[in-house]
Amino acid sequence: MxxxxxxxxxxxxxxxxxxxxxxxxxxxxxxxxxxxxxxxxxxxxxxxxxxxxxxxxxxxxxxxxxxxxxxxxxxxxxxxxxxxxxxxxxxxxxxxxxxxxxxxxxxxxxxxxxxxxxxxxxxxxxxxxxxxxxxxxxxxxxxxxxxxxxxxxxxxxxxxxxxxxxxxxxxxxxxxPIHRATDGLAMSSRNTRLTKAQREMAPFIYKTLVNAKIMFGTKSAKYVTEWVEKQFSKQPLLKLEYFIIADIITLKPIKRKSKKKSYRAFVAVYAGDIRLIDNIALN
Missing domain, CATH: 3.40.50.620 (HUPs)
Incomplete structure (x- = not known):
């Protein structure tokens, strides 16, 4: 080499x-x-x-x-x-x-x-x-x-x-495509810095994204966003920095769903001082 x-x-x-x-x-x-x-x-x-x-x-x-x-x-x-x-x-x-x-x-x-x-x-x-x-x-x-x-x-x-x-x-x-661990956590070089407790909790990020995707099929973006924020508020080891549903072309936050557009949900979370990001296609 x-x-x-x-x-x-x-x-x-x-x-x-x-x-x-x-x-x-x-x-x-x-x-x-x-x-x-x-x-x-x-x-x-x-x-x-x-x-x-x-x-x-x-x-x-x-x-x-x-x-x-x-x-x-x-x-x-x-x-x-x-x-x-x-x-x-x-x-x-x-x-x-x-x-x-x-x-x-x-x-x-x-x-x-x-x-x-x-x-x-x-x-x-x-x-x-x-x-x-x-x-x-x-x-x-x-x-x-x-x-x-x-x-x-x-x-x-x-x-x-x-x-x-x-x-x-x-x-x-x-x-x-995003490469994930078997428990769903997106692979990242920063993952090696997570404590044992943080690593055990971190898959919650992807689990929440998956549930948000399911919910987005029938609920408004505002409803899904508020639900996600509520879920993270219950997690003492994870601090949500942002959760945003955005148009994949402009990356601007959604205002009203359109069948003609494609959307992704984006999330940034702190586990202690370690910042983790992830996203998922919604439609």
Whole structure:
């Protein structure tokens, strides 16, 4: 397995490959890999000749300095895990902050037609400027044919699609289903920080989403939202930050249900100081 820390070396190697192969897939990650990441890598391998996996904890998309400091960094373990998937066709790019940003560690400013102000954008100041900055930079470095993102970060997925559209980037963005533990909890690198009690309670998030989906078939969005808020108010280990039912295209909260539109329910929950997000398609 080829490992690179320098963008110039990576670009040189990928350019040498392009003379002989068809496609390069790309799975950008912040490391602390789990089965959800591996499912993206496997899909990328199925659809491409080689796959680049980036492992980089991007400082510009954290609005909470403590969260950035505590974010798990397990590069050696991540590489070992990737080798169990494929030793020959995976290329790891694990750059330093300096390799990505030089000495200017700051986000560019983006306009994503308002998508950036909804949900996560309303609660995490500057988050999607950081996401747009790093993803655009990685796309320019790797120049992939296809890039793979999980639907757990559905808002991020839609914003990256908008990024590609606005800047006419030559990459196809592929959204992949949320990978869940057997008890329904969405896979996340942050799950490793949960206490035993928090981990046992965390599947309540997905269970509530499933019940909300059933309820949405016959009840109004307002009714479902109030019901969800009431359910979380009874949980001492989980603090609801938001529950929003939104149009999947505009990401704006629903005002009145329409059979012509598709909706998803989005949730952000704190277990102690650990922030967990999830979502589910409603129709």
């Amino acid at each position: 080829k490992n690179f820390e320098n963008k110039s070396d990576l670009s040189e190697y990928l350019n040498s490959l392009r003379a002989h192969i068809g496609t390069i897939g790309f799975v950008p990650t912040m490391g602390a890999l789990h089965k959800g990441h591996l499912s993206l890598v496997k899909k990328a391998l199925d659809e491409n000749d080689y796959v680049v996996v980036s492992i980089f904890v991007n400082p510009t998309q954290f609005d909470n300095e403590e969260d950035l400091i505590k974010y798990p960094r397990t590069l050696d373990k991540d590489v070992t895990l990737l080798k169990t998937v494929n030793k020959d066709r995976i290329i790891v790019y694990a750059p330093s902050v300096e390799d990505i940003y030089n000495t200017n560690v700051r986000s560019n400013s983006f306009s994503f037609d308002g998508l950036e102000f909804e949900m996560e954008g309303a609660f995490r100041d500057g988050h999607f400027d950081g996401v747009g900055t790093i993803v655009k930079r990685l796309f320019e470095i790797v120049e992939p044919t296809k890039a793979y993102f999980g639907e757990k970060d559905f808002q991020q997925l839609q914003i990256i699609r908008k990024l590609v559209e606005l800047y006419q980037l030559p990459v196809k963005v592929i959204g992949c």
